[in-house]
Amino acid sequence: MRILEILLSIANLLTFCTLTVEPLGAVRWTEYAAPAGLVIAIMQIAKEGSRWQMLPSYALSIIFLLIWLLGKLINGGVHFQRVFFFLGVGLGVLILVISIVLPIILPVFHFAKPTGPYAIGTVTYHWVDMSRPELFTTDPNDHRELMAQVWYPAKNEPSAPRSPYILDADTVIPAASRLLNLPGFFLSHLKYVTTNAVTSAPISDDKSSYPVLIYLTGVDGFPSASTFQIENLVSHGYIVVGLDQPGVAASARFPDGRQISGWPRDQIQPLINQSIEPQPKAPTLLGKALPDGIIPYFAQDVSCTLDQLTDINKSDPKHILTGRLDLEHVGTFGVSLGGMNAAEACLKDPRLKACLIMDVWMPADVVKSGLQQPTMFITRDADTMRLERQRAGGWSENDIALTLNTMKALYNNLPRDGYYLQIPNMFHLNFTDLPYWSPIMSLVGMTGPINGQRGFDIVNAYSLAFFDKELKGQPSPFLNGPSKQYPEVNIAILRH
Numbered sequence: 001m002r003i004l005e006i007l008l009s010i011a012n013l014l015t016f017c018t019l020t021v022e023p024l025g026a027v028r029w030t031e032y033a034a035p036a037g038l039v040i041a042i043m044q045i046a047k048e049g050s051r052w053q054m055l056p057s058y059a060l061s062i063i064f065l066l067i068w069l070l071g072k073l074i075n076g077g078v079h080f081q082r083v084f085f086f087l088g089v090g091l092g093v094l095i096l097v098i099s100i101v102l103p104i105i106l107p108v109f110h111f112a113k114p115t116g117p118y119a120i121g122t123v124t125y126h127w128v129d130m131s132r133p134e135l136f137t138t139d140p141n142d143h144r145e146l147m148a149q150v151w152y153p154a155k156n157e158p159s160a161p162r163s164p165y166i167l168d169a170d171t172v173i174p175a176a177s178r179l180l181n182l183p184g185f186f187l188s189h190l191k192y193v194t195t196n197a198v199t200s201a202p203i204s205d206d207k208s209s210y211p212v213l214i215y216l217t218g219v220d221g222f223p224s225a226s227t228f229q230i231e232n233l234v235s236h237g238y239i240v241v242g243l244d245q246p247g248v249a250a251s252a253r254f255p256d257g258r259q260i261s262g263w264p265r266d267q268i269q270p271l272i273n274q275s276i277e278p279q280p281k282a283p284t285l286l287g288k289a290l291p292d293g294i295i296p297y298f299a300q301d302v303s304c305t306l307d308q309l310t311d312i313n314k315s316d317p318k319h320i321l322t323g324r325l326d327l328e329h330v331g332t333f334g335v336s337l338g339g340m341n342a343a344e345a346c347l348k349d350p351r352l353k354a355c356l357i358m359d360v361w362m363p364a365d366v367v368k369s370g371l372q373q374p375t376m377f378i379t380r381d382a383d384t385m386r387l388e389r390q391r392a393g394g395w396s397e398n399d400i401a402l403t404l405n406t407m408k409a410l411y412n413n414l415p416r417d418g419y420y421l422q423i424p425n426m427f428h429l430n431f432t433d434l435p436y437w438s439p440i441m442s443l444v445g446m447t448g449p450i451n452g453q454r455g456f457d458i459v460n461a462y463s464l465a466f467f468d469k470e471l472k473g474q475p476s477p478f479l480n481g482p483s484k485q486y487p488e489v490n491i492a493i494l495r496h
Helices: 003-020 028-047 052-073 089-105 169-179 188-192 227-235 265-276 295-314 337-348 364-369 382-392 397-412 452-472
Strands: 119-133 143-154 197-199 210-216 239-244 251-253 259-261 325-335 354-358 375-379 418-422 490-494
Touching: 003 028, 003 052, 003 089, 028 052, 052 089, 052 188, 119 227, 119 295, 143 197, 143 227, 143 251, 143 295, 169 188, 169 251, 169 259, 210 227, 210 295, 210 337, 210 452, 227 239, 227 452, 239 295, 265 295, 265 337, 265 364, 295 325, 295 337, 325 337, 325 452, 337 354, 337 364, 354 452, 364 397, 375 397, 375 452, 382 397, 397 418, 397 490, 418 452
Parallel strands: 119 197, 210 239, 210 325, 325 354, 354 375, 375 418
Antiparallel strands: 119 143, 143 239, 251 259, 418 490
């Protein structure tokens, strides 16, 4: 809960007590609790912003003020017994509890402070790939467009306002709600969440340039869906580029207001499956047959990004990143569909020097041809996947077999160093920021039994160790075998 939300809850609780506990109501200063509660409610709405989880608190502050005013108008005051029929102690307690619990279980949360020495800046770009048509619109003249959010090591500006967590919150949040089978308004409070980044902050002068990582998210995701991981990598001296890929992103909105919403799952899934287990009859997208599925098309977004970064490194229109991108040391990482796209991009583009793939099955051509880059795979064991199916659905036996078998097959045939990790009790959404969204995510089956922050710490530790070794040449004990710090992690290591 935010500061004024906490103060409002305290004021409402105090007012309720003064109405129900006669000795407390006789204390002189407590008689002003009701008007103070309404004032705090108004201040909270004006300063922090209203959200539906606070509606019971707002309603109580108004009701309590009306009762207080009634007491002032009636000679001798109003005892709670005289309004018991209208309010009732039981109903009052119930509403009071709800008013406190709702904003706690659906909080305007804060991201943990990253572990690295660098502050974080962020900026966005709009790119057009004139060499490719846009497959997710009906206009044959449309070219592929990408929105990218870039995070970079920055000079520390402790008093500067922090960047929003979700830049296009009004379009992304309803899509994210649908992904979780929730009403569109349910997660609307996420628009108030801020990060550790500062928009357009000056880049740090500590290094002349920084290695680059390209982040890819899953179906109905958004560029900052794994902020816990992105910010930690940036704080240790990486520039991270998160892509808003039209068709797969929850919503990609361009500077002129045009928007491409995420493709419905029942329509995008056959296109994905064709890249995994090709069928003789190719699926179509807006009338165009895709015999190789959609993954190669999404992977080309990474190559487009590398081309755009090359231009930015020569002359950044934002006047921030010119000459600061170390494009000789570039890696990519992704979760779910983003992991498929990352693997496909590494197969097709040798400019990528390291690949981190999280919790997803691999495209058929990647498994057949193999990867040349050092690669880390992070997933879970089959029993954890079955537990997720039991609690939240999905993860059929075929899904489990595809994920574990294709990742392991790719790992076993790597010509370079490889790392294969399984983290027990992690569910699929534990690889995103979702554990931050609510402390009850695990109770409702959306995330696994593992403590959410513990899962973040493990992913961050091994992600950083991997990229530090492969892009910076810095060894890490995490990559030498089992860790005393994270004994639950099962790690296999392939050295060449």
